[in-house]
Amino acid sequence: MEKVYLGVDVGSVSTGMVLLNEHLEVLAELYLRTQGQPIRVVQEGLKALEKRIRGMPLKICGVGTTGSARTLTGVLLGADTIKNEITCHGLAATHVVSGVQTVLEIGGQDSKMILLRDGIVVDFAMNTVCAAGTGSFLDHQAARLNVPIEEFGELALQSQNPVRIAGRCSVFAESDMIHKQQVGTSMPDIIAGLCEALVRNYLNNVGKGKEIRPNVVFQGGVAANAGIKAAFEKALEMPVTVPGYYGVMGGIGAAMLARAAVESSGETRFKGFEVSEMAYQASSFECRDCPNCCEVVNLTVKEEVLARWGGRCGKWADLREVGLGTRF
């Protein structure tokens, strides 16, 4: 049996799942839309993965989760490590592209920049108060212009004269775009202008004061957009690499960390593929017992609470130790 490690990155918009072997090579990858239902997407992904590796002499020996739904997913699967997406993305980039010093990552709801020196994360930034320039805004604009998001980037590359669009805020950007569109500017010029505006905003906001050195890696769902990649290359005046697995880099990092975690713990906590068949229900309530008003989350199967988290005082965490042997 070959040992493999599962990395799951459940983001706001998309979910990436990766299987790595002992040599940290990608055996299988999946890219799904989260569609606001993290539990369902993880279960579906698990089923699809199982189908793909059925009959192969593989054994899942470690699971890592990341992304904004990492805690929920970790409880669900029985993860060996639950890690933030910044660490995972940085780790995956150093593994996949040698000599990387800058990682540009743009996902569905957030964008980040990670600076690495000699394979170590030395600085990072993540958009704080504004989601302009992230995948969901691009999605929205593509839908409004009636262009499939997959063709968005190619259209941008056709442009000869990108127009200038305000990129500071998605509301300003949209009204600027509508304005340009109404005076007859061609679609490719508008889209290319939008790409440049988003890149300008990203470099100014997330990348403020950061020293961007080559090699530059561009990953996350938006890296599929050739227009944005071209705009980055133009603005940075250096080549930008989009790795083959750009959409699932978070998952790769999580799987790498899972291997490390199992190495020190000795055994995985993975609950097996049966997880995809269980009728899980996540619910939450606001505890009113003190002014903190914690949002407590319950994960239940058939009314039985398997795990509970989110409370600050520990009162609600009593159930951590029960159910399916999960220990958190």
Added chain:
Amino acid sequence: MKISFAHIGYATMAMERLLQDLGHEVIPPLQPTANTFSLGAVHSPEFACIPFKILMGTYLEAMERGADALLSAGGRGPCRAGYYGEIHQRILRELGHEPRLFFFWPPYQVPLDTLKKLNGLRGKTSWLQMVRYIKKAWKMMIALDDLEILSHRIRPLETETGATSKAFRQALGYIRQARTLEEIEEASIAGIERLHQVPQDPNREVLRVGIVGEIYVQIEPAANFFLEEMMGEMGVECHRSIFMTNYVRHDVFSRHGDLSARELAQPYLPLNIGGHGQNSIGDVVRFAAKSFDGVIQLAPFTCIPEIVAKSMMPHLSQELDIPILTFFIDEQTARGGVETRLEAFVDMIWQKRALRNAGSRSVFDRAKIPGDRGLAPVSSR
């Protein structure tokens, strides 16, 4: 007179004691909640900063609970905090509230006004007795700060997650019950003992992170997502640059502010830019000199002094070789985003320390670094 005031961290308790001693009925301010945030945001100018909105919400909640007088203090120097009292008052009036107001300004700027307001608060108490009460409240404030500082030291060493926070809450309870100077002294000692009883692993390696930034979002844990607790439970010892007691020493009874921080900031920012902007720079220099592992800057969104300070952070970080993470705080109440960034920051500074100690420790060895409990999600603790 049913009096209430702004909630500012644990020091709130000392103020409550003082006003009770003076014979007033106190409506103790509630720790700000999501409700306070919303209430304040609805009735504040949109571009006001989050401390303004939280205070607005706190005052309105106090009025609903029957308060007819409010006590607060205005900032000094060129920051809009100086106008807080005035604007809060106008908004309250527009909403039909006419509380009696005791908004204090730095005593050296307006000595007569300060005396007049103190006289109003004094009631039937003699001046001498009032001074005694103030002294007592001051002792209480010191005891509260001491406890909080100690909790920040112990939390990263605790062997049972949450044990320190529990002990800290109990210790706060001791102080709350103390009425006389002797009782405060006793409660303080008992509280310190209680914290030391928390089961600890004294050999665990911890990270040291300094916290700089605007005063309110530093001192009020409800405004900063209980950052110090979160960090403590990630194995980080937090050193906050502003506590109520050092603030009172530096900025209420002196016109100069924290001189040491201002001096340290000189090579980078020789001007007082208002608020705690210059302090933020000076404190970064101080923490770097003490070989801290990193610094976190807390700033209300749109706070000009902190924006100016932030723009200098990349330069400081490089020159002083200290990682710095800035949080702009606004109305968001979801902890997820903060947790993600903190966890990544902690990962990063662990690696940096490991690199410094061992020469080349890869991220894979992180699971073995003592003190790292990063495998369980923070939110599940």
